[in-house]
Amino acid sequence: MRIPVIDAGQLPAGAYLLDVREPDEWSAGHAPDAVHLPMMEVPVRLEEIPRDGDVVVVCRSGGRSGQVVAYLQQQGYDNVVNLDGGMLDWAAGGRPMVSEDGQPARVL
Numbered sequence: 832m833r834i835p836v837i838d839a840g841q842l843p844a845g846a847y848l849l850d851v852r853e854p855d856e857w858s859a860g861h862a863p864d865a866v867h868l869p870m871m872e873v874p875v876r877l878e879e880i881p882r883d884g885d886v887v888v889v890c891r892s893g894g895r896s897g898q899v900v901a902y903l904q905q906q907g908y909d910n911v912v913n914l915d916g917g918m919l920d921w922a923a924g925g926r927p928m929v930s931e932d933g934q935p936a937r938v939l
Contacts (some may be wrong), residue, residue, distance in 0.1 A: 832904060834897045836915040837887065839924050846885040851899050852918070856891060860928045860936035862921060870895050873902065882908060889914040889921070891938060 842848070850861050851870040861867065868876055870890070880886060880903065888903075890896040893915055900913045914921070918938045922928060928936035 832901055834900050835912040836893070836897075837912050838915045839921045839926055842887060842914075843885040846887045847881050848914075849880065849886055849888045849899075850890070850918075851888060851896055852890050856918075856939045858931040859934070859939045860918070860922070860930045862889070862918075863927050863929050865889065870899055873899055877906060880908070881910070883910060886911045887914050888912070890917050892917040892919050 848862055848865040850857060850865040850867050851873065852867075853869055854867075857867045868879065873880070886903075886908070888896040888899045888911060890899075893913055896917060897913045900911045903911045922938045930936040
């Protein structure tokens with residue numbers, strides 16, 4: 832199965848950015864408009880993930896999010912892509928980030 836990927840510079844306007852990292856990673860820094868759904872919770876929270884529109888899945892570097900994209904494709908989603916390079920590339924590209932822990936936003 833081919834995992835579709837895009838880089839942060841190709842992010843479609845209005846895309847649903849699904850961050851599948853762990854809570855400590857999310858708290859340290861995430862994209863301002865991202866929605867947090869830890870990878871291990873995806874199977875029991877499928878109904879929260881839109882089946883229409885662009886869904887872009889992100890993790891730290893692209894590995895976990897690629898697994899989530901493959902899983903979602905197996906569940907019939909045809910609107911999901913992996914963010915190549917994950918939050919590491921997002922941050923390296925100078926894209927906006929916010930934190931939840933009072934520290935400057937960073938990627939763990």
